Amino acid sequence: MDNILFIGASFSTISLLIWLLASSARLNANPLRAASLGERHGWLAFALTLLAGAAWLVAGREGVLLSVTRDQWIGLRFDALSIPLALLITFLAAIILRFSKHYLAGEPDHGRFTKWMCATFGSVIALVMAPGLAQFLVAWIATSLCLHQLLVFYPARRGTRYSARKKFLVSRISDLLLAIAFSGTYFAFGSQSFEQIFYSLRAEETVLPSYIPWLIAAAAILKSVQFPFHTWLPETMGTPTPVSALMHAGIVNAGGILIITFAPFYQFSDTSAPLHLLALSGAITAAFGSLVMLSQTSVKRSLAYSTVAQMGFMLMQCGLGAFHLALLHIVAHSLYKAHSFLSSGSSVRAIETRSAPANTEPRTPLKLVAAAAAGFLLSLGLFVALSGGFDSKPGAYVFAAVLAAALIQLLYQSPTQRPANGFLSAAAIGSAYLLLTNFAAWWVAPEISVHTLTSSVFDATLAGIIFCVFIFTILLQNLSKAARPDSWVSKLYVHAFNGFYLNTIADRTIRFLRLHPDQA
Structure with a gap:
């Protein structure tokens, strides 16, 4: 069984990560061939991951660690958390890459787009199957950097460059917090292996430093577009639709994946205050996103604020200790949101041609x-x-x-x-x-x-x-459908439509830090 698991998951990760070594110019010379190869890699990765998951399930669902080093610096982790997430990611990779092949046909940089899409998916798979702190942190950062290349796919679009810079700043702060938390964990436990860390924690052999759960919670809040760090997400609508599907169905879930992976840190912590922070942050974000979503007239912006609300609900589940519900939510929301974005064009046509409300x-x-x-x-x-x-x-x-x-x-x-x-x-x-x-x-x-x-x-x-x-x-x-223009309902609708002007505050912060494209 170990051989099946190793071959399946290794190919799932390496075959997509290997695209990082490909030359963008060479891929652009034959974009359709590159896109078809990327799609085949996606389907093959899904099939092999499915085979590995079936073998793991038949063997009794016992956790398996496969690594090329003794302390699991680089390797693969098979358990009840990584298997469903790996299946989800490889399935989304195959679907989105298939959609991209036709959606971007004729684009000069179609080959480069395929390269960074595959590299991003490979980074996410390496993240969810990481056996230790080192691979998790490297994959966490690599996922963000690869996504950045997709966000600026159209460099002439000032709005997308602007939103990408805001996202880049928030992500780097999240990376720093997580790096400090992981460094403290390594020095406290003397190991970077999840297996050894969680075993020592459950056996009460090592006391977890109290600041580590706080830092991990803060990193997750920043990564998962929680209020008020969400402002960059609705502004990324200038990116190609496959990038929106990837981002909303996969990348923003990284904060939830982080909390679920380190659930023992919160279950065996002396205080529940970090979880209360997650629950409150998630509840506020869910309420804010739901309210603003209803006022949007653009299909994609409405979906973006829907994602904000859903990410808030996911972190609220984590904050209440319902880590199993958060995992279920990630899978269900990812499938729904990928379908919503990939079919957003059909939704617009349906609205335009509809003769009367249903x-x-x-x-x-x-x-x-x-x-x-x-x-x-x-x-x-x-x-x-x-x-x-x-x-x-x-x-x-x-x-x-x-x-x-x-x-x-x-x-x-x-x-x-x-x-x-x-x-x-x-x-x-x-x-x-x-x-x-x-x-x-x-x-x-x-x-x-x-x-x-x-x-x-x-x-x-x-x-x-x-x-x-x-x-x-x-x-x-x-x-709001029958409200007068001067009523409080109409006024609240206008404020909600503008996201309660949090984007303005974020814009002024970016200008103050001299990160605006006009100041470059």
Whole structure:
């Protein structure tokens, strides 16, 4: 089995990373051939990773470490965390590279684009399968640098260069924080191997320095476009659509992958304060992104703020100790967002050619009250029946509130003529979500404990705030359609449309640091 795992995962990583050695000029001379070769590498990497994952599953799901050095400086890690992420990345690589082959046909730098796409995917695979601190940090930095080459693919576009510089600055700060955290970890444990570090931590042989969880949490917040460090993401819409799909479906998940990988650092920490920071940051970001997303008129900018909200929700899951839910969220959101961006052109055409809205039925306050009551009771019943209640569940109150808000919105938007169909659809979706969460908890059990680390008072307070924010968002979405220009709803809509002017603050900061393209 080890040979199958080694051959499969090695090819998945090396075949894509090897594109770094290719000459851009030579690839540009025959771009279609380069694009076809990149696509074949993507599909072959996915097939071999799938074969390696199947072999690992048949062998009993025990963690396997394969390395060319004794302390796992360079190697591959197979466990319940790395396998699904590697499968996800190789699948997205194959799909996005296939889309890029036709999307960029005729571009002078098509070959160079394929090179950096493959190198970026290879860096992400090396990240999720890293067996130790050194490879993780190198792959973390390499992923960002390779993505930067894609963000400035059209160097004449001033806006994309500007957003790339803002992203570059935030990423370098994140890299510095992570490098300090990893250095402290290495000196504290005397090893850079994840296996040895986590074993020493669980056996209480070594005390984890208290500043390390804080630094890792801060690095994840910066990497995963959390409020207020998100401003560069909506401004990258000038990049090719495959880059947007790669970025929103893969790269911004790196912060969540970081926290999930180092979950034992938080489970065996003396304080839950770093997790509270993640939960609060995620909740604020999710609320902000959801509100701003509703006011956007551009499909791609709306998707960008949707990503901001989703990344906030993902880090909130990590902050509440629900690392298994964060892993499930990464997989589901990546597939959804890749499809959304790759089909964004079709969405625009559908909007332009649509003769009338699909559902023009008025939604009254009475319907909202009925939907709220039905959604709340339905979510409570499903949570008790399928999740065993609220005891010993990480963030149970918060996720029950989120589920209730989602079901309420679904019921509120369903046609009044057939309330039973809407209720059955909501029940089916809620049941599917809770069953998937149970499966995720079982899947990660060999690597991560799923017991809560935060207090129930903190959970309940956060749950109440999130539920109120979601209800307010639903109301605002409907009130804005009939609001007068001078009403508070219209004024709030304008502020939300402009992202509450955080981009202006970020722009002035970049100018102060003399990083603006006009100052170069």
